[in-house]
Amino acid sequence: MATPRSMRFSGRLAAAACGAILLASTLQIAAAAAKPAYAGPYVDASAYIHGEDQINAWYGMTWQLKRDFDDICGDTFCEGEYTNTEALRFSCSVHRTSGRIGMCLWVFAASDERIEPSTGKVVAQTQAWHCRTPLAPGTTLEELLAAVQGRSPLYAPLPGGRGSIFDGLVDCL
Structure with a gap:
């Protein structure tokens, strides 16, 4: 027959074993969640670029693209139904x-707001x-970064003679 002291020890041992099992299963779940669902051959350009020159070229291009768009927006794409385009x-x-590009995509959002005079609702x-x-x-x-280097990237001719990034916007917006 077990004594109260041995029952306390076996109770603590069982609790410790349950805690260890719970900790191990939690760690396995966390490790599984940290892994990407599928490690394919394509990555975001920001994960591919390396070296100071490429990093500066990529982020400089994306920054200048936004500025170029803002400069022409009011006279082109931002007239009409949606005047607030970003x-x-x-x-x-x-x-x-x-290093081959699978696809480049530029995402835009727009809105048009009006006030409902009778309710004040926007x-x-x-x-x-x-x-x-x-x-x-x-x-x-x-090749893309070299083609737009030192230019306004929105209008720079793209490698392969397919026009410019601006030409892609004309077909899209």
Whole structure:
């Protein structure tokens, strides 16, 4: 027959074992959640770029694209139904080993707000666009960055003679 002292020891041992099992299962779940669902060959351009020159070229291009768009917005794309149009993010998928671009996409959001005079309610119409950049197949990120370097990237001719990023916007917005 077990004594009260041995029952306390076995109770503590059982509690410690349960705690260890719970901790181990929690760690396994956390480790599984930290892994990407699928580690494919394409990554975001910001994860692909390396070295100070490429980093500066990529972020300089994306910053200048937004400025270029803001400069022309009022005279082109921002007239009409949606007068409040914002350039959101310019993204490219890049093959992690070859550097070839899978696709570049520039996302825009717009709204038009009006006041309901009888209620004071603000009514907003919203719209979003996903504008694909007209890149030639096989274009590398290095080729894209070289093509727009030192220029206004919105209007720079893209590698492969497919126009400019602006041309892609004309077809999209």
